[in-house]
Amino acid sequence: GWPEHVGIVVSVSGNTIKIIEGNKSDSVSYREIAVNGRYIRGYGVPEYSSKATSAGSGSGNGGGLKYSKGDIVNFTGSKHYASANATSGPSCKAGKAKVTDTAEGTKHPYHLIAVNGSGSTVYGWVNASDIAGASTAAASGSIAEGKTVKVKNSATKYATGQTIPSWVKSRKYTVQKIDGDRALLKEITSWVKISDLELA
Incomplete structure (x- = not known):
């Protein structure tokens, strides 16, 4: 048949996807189907990263953030994220980094890129609590x-x-x-x- 509705993926365990749908026997209910099962026509993922980036675009800091785009800061954390609201991210090394974007109101409001020679490997969105030290403007x-x-x-x-x-x-x-x-x-x-x- 034709694709007629969208289900929301709740979890994936092995080769089984648990979804919630609004038209299972005329009610909202869970359904379990096989990964790549014959009834699946495709998957969709919201563009979280583009929304986070656009929220922080521009030269200011949105008024509520301590650091601004262009500031050099001391990154003290050990993880960076692919988007400002990502739930998990890979490890990275601490050190000096440059603020290249901001996204006020998100889980990880600063986008940092490591400063060459600082020993840091950060390249992504980070927590505000993982930044210490003065901004470039204050320090210089x-x-x-x-x-x-x-x-x-x-x-x-x-x-x-x-x-x-x-x-x-x-x-x-x-x-x-x-x-x-x-x-x-x-x-x-x-x-x-x-x-x-x-x-x-």
């Missing part, structure tokens, strides 16, 4: 991606070890990227320690 005097900065006169070396020429200190630059304690300056494509920068 409001220096963040997109800000206009100057290199301090006291700075002597780039974050990569080379000597900073004197002419570099007389100009303004845009912070293109933050990575841990250093910032990439767009106009000269060079990494400078955040402690050697000031807002222009």
Whole structure:
């Protein structure tokens, strides 16, 4: 026959699916059927991750979250999740990470990506309780991606070890990227320690 209704999967045990339907003998009732049984026409899963992502899109933090997109934080947890409301997730290592998205009101409201060289392997949604430490803005005097900065006169070396020429200190630059304690300056494509920068 034709597919005529939808059942909600309650549980799966071995090769048996337990579902609840609204038209079993004209009532709401449970039914058990074999996985890939002949009456199954397909499965559907809501797009939880897309909803969680859209809720946190944008540059703000929604007003109720402590950290914002672009902040560098200390991830102290041991699990990350594929979506902001996932019930289980794989293990990962703690360390410095960047907040790349937020989803206020969800189980795991922060999406983190590990900072290179930090030892962390986080890449996914995490619990708010698994984040500690100050945001990039708080830790570095409001220096963040997109800000206009100057290199301090006291700075002597780039974050990569080379000597900073004197002419570099007389100009303004845009912070293109933050990575841990250093910032990439767009106009000269060079990494400078955040402690050697000031807002222009």
